[in-house]
Amino acid sequence: MTTPLPSWPPRRTDRRTSSPYVAVPRESAVPARTGRRWVRRRARGMSADAVAATLDVARFDARQNPRHEDFSGDERGPAELGEWERIAQLLADSTPGTVYAPDTDDVVRAELAADAAAAAAREAELREGMRIAARADELQALRELGTLAQA
Incomplete structure (x- = not known):
């Protein structure tokens, strides 16, 4: 003997299982800001030599991007390159053996305070x-x- 299939669509009940949806205003995504934050997360714990090597790759990517139609109006790529350059300069000016930590970066602190x-x-x-x-x-x-x- 087979069991009957449930009715479709399911019957409505008077109970609400979840709270009503409330729209919460969100800030719009800014590609340049997203790129800078991605670079900071990736650079966490990197030494000056590792940042310099990654900066070379970022510069190569920046030279290659104009050849691709998709990247012609890209804001994120130049922002990432600028952030790698800033971090490389920051580590070059610090004592040897220092690794990057966004928690101690003054630019990051100022950005968080502005946010x-x-x-x-x-x-x-x-x-x-x-x-x-x-x-x-x-x-x-x-x-x-x-x-x-x-x-």
Whole structure:
């Protein structure tokens, strides 16, 4: 004896299994920023010699990219090359045997501080918008009750 197949589409129930979807504003992806962050992750723990070798490969790639139509308007490639050059210069100016650590890099710290300040500004703007919307709802409710003659 065979078991009956479940009905399709599945029956709807009154229970909600998940919370409602709320759209959260996200910052747009900036290719140059993505490239710099990728370079920093890859360079973590590298010595000056390893960074110099990787810089040579990045320079070769930069020379080859104009030959490809896909990379003609690329922002990420030049940003990666610039970041490799900056890290190579940073390690060349430091004591021998030093390895790259993004945690101690002043440029990375400044970028993180700027990101935090921008996020705080966006959050304050969002809170202000929510406060204004709540106040507008309150005024509308008062108007509907007839206790508010003019808004």
